[in-house]
Amino acid sequence: MSESQPPNYNEWTKERLIEKLQEYELNDKKRKSGQSELNLSDETSKQKKKKPKTFDFTRYEFRKIALKFAYLGWNYHGLAFQKHMNGAETVESEILKALHKTKLVSSIDPACCEFSRCGRTDKGVSAMNQVISLSVRSNLSGEEISNSKYNERELNYVKILNKVLPPDIRIHSVCLNPPKDFDARFSCTYRHYKYFFESDGLNISKMQEAASLFIGEHDFRNFCKLDGSKQITNYKRTILSSSIIPSEHGANIYVFDLRGSAFLWHQVRCMMSILFLVGRELEQKAIITELLNPALYPSRPNYKIASPFPLVLFDCKYDEKTTNWIKCTTFDGLHLLRFNQLWGDLKTKSTIISTMKNVLGNGKTESTKTINLEEGRIHNPATYVPISKRETLETADEVNEKWMLKKRG
Structure with a gap:
C-alpha cells in the first residue's frame, strides 16, 4: 500500500479495527496528558516571573516642602537617621519609613529627596517644633506647583503621614512654598531650647x-x-x-x-x-x-x-516674611485619647515615685546642699571637688588629631 493512500478499513477484520481504535485512544490520552503538564508548567513559570507592581514615580512632579513636627524622644535613639542602627529606631527613620510607605519618596535613604534637618537632638531629647525640608511627590503639575493658588488641591501631607507614624511623632505644620534656596538647617535664624x-x-x-x-x-x-x-x-x-x-x-x-x-x-x-x-x-x-x-x-x-530627658528643642525660627506655615489644628479623637492615657500613666508613676521617696526617707530629706544634681548622688560639700581643681579632658586639637590618625590607619 502506498504511504499516500489511506487504509481501506472495509477490508479490515473486526479484531484489527478494535485494536486500531484502542491504539488511537491510548495516543489521545498521552497527548492530552502531555498538554496539561505543559500548560501547568507554563502557568507556574508565569507566576514565578510575575513581579509586584512598582510605583511609577516618573508620572509625577516633585516639589520642595518643609514639615514642622513634634516628638517625645524617650523611646528613640536620637533624631538623625542612621543606616546601621541594629534595631534601634530614630525619629527620622520612622518619618522616612512613613514617607516611603505612602509613596511620597522613592526610598528611605535621605539622599534621594534633598533631606535636611534644622537641629540634631540626642537620645532621650524631645522636640515641639523640629523642622525638616525635602522634595516629595506632588499631586499637581509643574506649573501649578509654582502658583500657591493651587495649594488647596495639593496632597494633605500632614494627614497622610500622621496616619502611618507612631503616636509619639506628630507632623503639625507644612510649608508648601518655601523660598527657592530654603534649607531646614541653614535657613534657620535661631533655635529655642527649654x-x-x-x-x-x-x-x-x-x-x-x-x-x-x-x-x-x-x-x-x-x-x-x-x-x-x-x-x-x-x-x-x-x-x-x-x-x-x-x-x-x-x-x-x-x-x-x-x-x-x-x-x-x-x-x-x-x-x-x-x-x-x-x-x-x-x-x-x-x-x-x-x-x-x-x-x-x-x-x-x-x-x-x-540628663537628656528634660531637654526640649522648643522651636526653630525662620524668616516669617518668606516662610508661610500651614498648621493642622485638628487631630483625631483616638490620638488625643492616647495622649490622655500617656499623661495619666506618667502622673500615676510620678505619684508612686513620690510615695516611695517619702517612705524611704520617712518623710525627711537630706540637706539640700548635700545633693549634687550634676552627678546624681548624695554629696557632702566638704568633699566636693571644685571645677577649677578637676582633671581636664583632651583639647579640641588633640581630639581632632587623634581622630585623623585613626582614620589614616
Missing part, C-alpha cells in the same frame, strides 16, 4: 544671674562634647537670650530658657550641668565666665553633663 527642672534645694536667683552670663558670642569648647569626626575648629556660638523662668506646669517647676543661632554637641546639657552646681551653691557664677575663656581653660574639666 530645659525643665524642679527648684527644690536650688538657689534660683543665683542660677538666673549665672545664666545671663551666657548671652553674647563666646567660645563654648568647655560646654560641649568634642567630636573628632566633625573636625570642628571654631567653637564660637552666639546666645541671644538665656534665663531661668518659672514654668506654667507647676509651682516648683522652672525652665532654663535658651535661644541661640547654633549649638554644639551636648552644649545645652553642659550649660545646665554648671548651672545646677551654681544653684546648689557648690560653685560661684564666676565659673561660667572662666570656662568661657579658653586661655584659662584650654580644655574642659571633667564634669558629667545633665
Whole structure:
C-alpha cells in the first residue's frame, strides 16, 4: 500500500479495527496528558516571573516642602537617621519609613529627596517644633506647583503621614512654598531650647544671674562634647537670650530658657550641668565666665553633663516674611485619647515615685546642699571637688588629631 493512500478499513477484520481504535485512544490520552503538564508548567513559570507592581514615580512632579513636627524622644535613639542602627529606631527613620510607605519618596535613604534637618537632638531629647525640608511627590503639575493658588488641591501631607507614624511623632505644620534656596538647617535664624527642672534645694536667683552670663558670642569648647569626626575648629556660638523662668506646669517647676543661632554637641546639657552646681551653691557664677575663656581653660574639666530627658528643642525660627506655615489644628479623637492615657500613666508613676521617696526617707530629706544634681548622688560639700581643681579632658586639637590618625590607619 502506498504511504499516500489511506487504509481501506472495509477490508479490515473486526479484531484489527478494535485494536486500531484502542491504539488511537491510548495516543489521545498521552497527548492530552502531555498538554496539561505543559500548560501547568507554563502557568507556574508565569507566576514565578510575575513581579509586584512598582510605583511609577516618573508620572509625577516633585516639589520642595518643609514639615514642622513634634516628638517625645524617650523611646528613640536620637533624631538623625542612621543606616546601621541594629534595631534601634530614630525619629527620622520612622518619618522616612512613613514617607516611603505612602509613596511620597522613592526610598528611605535621605539622599534621594534633598533631606535636611534644622537641629540634631540626642537620645532621650524631645522636640515641639523640629523642622525638616525635602522634595516629595506632588499631586499637581509643574506649573501649578509654582502658583500657591493651587495649594488647596495639593496632597494633605500632614494627614497622610500622621496616619502611618507612631503616636509619639506628630507632623503639625507644612510649608508648601518655601523660598527657592530654603534649607531646614541653614535657613534657620535661631533655635529655642527649654530645659525643665524642679527648684527644690536650688538657689534660683543665683542660677538666673549665672545664666545671663551666657548671652553674647563666646567660645563654648568647655560646654560641649568634642567630636573628632566633625573636625570642628571654631567653637564660637552666639546666645541671644538665656534665663531661668518659672514654668506654667507647676509651682516648683522652672525652665532654663535658651535661644541661640547654633549649638554644639551636648552644649545645652553642659550649660545646665554648671548651672545646677551654681544653684546648689557648690560653685560661684564666676565659673561660667572662666570656662568661657579658653586661655584659662584650654580644655574642659571633667564634669558629667545633665540628663537628656528634660531637654526640649522648643522651636526653630525662620524668616516669617518668606516662610508661610500651614498648621493642622485638628487631630483625631483616638490620638488625643492616647495622649490622655500617656499623661495619666506618667502622673500615676510620678505619684508612686513620690510615695516611695517619702517612705524611704520617712518623710525627711537630706540637706539640700548635700545633693549634687550634676552627678546624681548624695554629696557632702566638704568633699566636693571644685571645677577649677578637676582633671581636664583632651583639647579640641588633640581630639581632632587623634581622630585623623585613626582614620589614616
